[in-house]
Amino acid sequence: MGSPDFAVPSLKALAAVYPIVGVVTQPDREAGRGRKLVAPPVKKAALELGLPVIQPEKLRAAEALAQLQEWAPDLIVVTAFGQILRSAVLDLPRFGCVNVHGSLLPRWRGAAPIQAAILAGDRETGITIMMMEAGVDTGPMLAQRSIPIGADDTARSIFEKMSALGAELLMETLPPYLSGTLQPKPQPEEGATYAPMLKKGDGLLDFTHPAEELARRVRAFHPWPGTYFEWQGAAMKVHAAHAVEGHAVVGEHLIHQKFPAVGTAGGLLVLDVVQPAGKKPMPGSAFLAGTEWRN
Numbered sequence: 001m002g003s004p005d006f007a008v009p010s011l012k013a014l015a016a017v018y019p020i021v022g023v024v025t026q027p028d029r030e031a032g033r034g035r036k037l038v039a040p041p042v043k044k045a046a047l048e049l050g051l052p053v054i055q056p057e058k059l060r061a062a063e064a065l066a067q068l069q070e071w072a073p074d075l076i077v078v079t080a081f082g083q084i085l086r087s088a089v090l091d092l093p094r095f096g097c098v099n100v101h102g103s104l105l106p107r108w109r110g111a112a113p114i115q116a117a118i119l120a121g122d123r124e125t126g127i128t129i130m131m132m133e134a135g136v137d138t139g140p141m142l143a144q145r146s147i148p149i150g151a152d153d154t155a156r157s158i159f160e161k162m163s164a165l166g167a168e169l170l171m172e173t174l175p176p177y178l179s180g181t182l183q184p185k186p187q188p189e190e191g192a193t194y195a196p197m198l199k200k201g202d203g204l205l206d207f208t209h210p211a212e213e214l215a216r217r218v219r220a221f222h223p224w225p226g227t228y229f230e231w232q233g234a235a236m237k238v239h240a241a242h243a244v245e246g247h248a249v250v251g252e253h254l255i256h257q258k259f260p261a262v263g264t265a266g267g268l269l270v271l272d273v274v275q276p277a278g279k280k281p282m283p284g285s286a287f288l289a290g291t292e293w294r295n
Contacts, residue, residue, distance in 0.1 A: 002025060002081050005159070010079045020049075022051065022073070040055075060086050077100070085097060106192035106193070110197070111196060116220075122149055152219075154222040199225065204229065205228065205269075209265055214241070214264060215242050234278075239281050240272040241272055243267050248263025258288070260284045
């Protein structure tokens with residue numbers, strides 16, 4: 001069970017070793033300017049592998065549960081599926097449901113752990129292979145592996161590293177788990193934090209916050225939901241930015257080393273790559289050409 005690109009390496013790794021009876025993913029969704037239906041990456045990968053696929057709007061629907069029962073899986077592997085699993089599904093396979101989660105649990109349980117780790121300024125994150133239960137990412141753990149978060153890492157770069165790491169750790173963990181030599185260990189409650197699902201509005205840059213925090217927000221929310229602020233009555237998207245020391249009025253427009261910058265509650269936020277409404281992304285220096293930026 002999985003949906004985005006993050007889950008594809010785990011699917012391919014499993015398919016190379018284990019007999020997969022079926023794949024469950026999210027329904028096709030409208031995307032792009034033409035609002036055409038686009039299949040989830042996991043569906044595309046599953047079809048290429050010749051695997052049966054179902055796409056229930058709700059996993060608890062009778063027809064979806066009937067298909068799972070017909071498949072009679074020994075184990076369900078879940079990687080960024082996007083739906084909550086109820087007890088009827090959790091209790092179905094004899095080896096339970098194993099989740100490839102993108103954080104070092106119990107830190108950052110929830111829907112957006114990678115973004116939360118970057119936003120909080122964490123120096124590392126990682127993958128946890130865990131058993132699923134009724135709570136949100138509260139189940140006992142089978143294995144963990146960490147990776148550092150670099151100063152230039154974005155959600156996209158961490159996703160790419162961790163999707164491969166997740167598949168690797170999953171394949172290392174399953175043989176000892178299935179043979180009974182690896183037993184799940186309960187999560188410690190100390191240090192538990194929650195990463196809620198992101199909304200488009202979360203990307204609004206509030207310059208009453210320090211520049212360092214805003215720069216982390218830009219990295220954490222790239223590529224989705226993206227960050228932006230209002231300029232000339234429209235949304236100005238910010239694809240890359242960094243913080244520098246300096247003093248200015250909150251929201252003041254400045255120029256720092258030939259790049260646009262904005263005054264914040266602490267330091268300046270330098271806009272490295274921007275996208276004005278109706279235009280393509282461009283370097284901040286190119287944006288300044290022919291633009292009245294200072295206020």
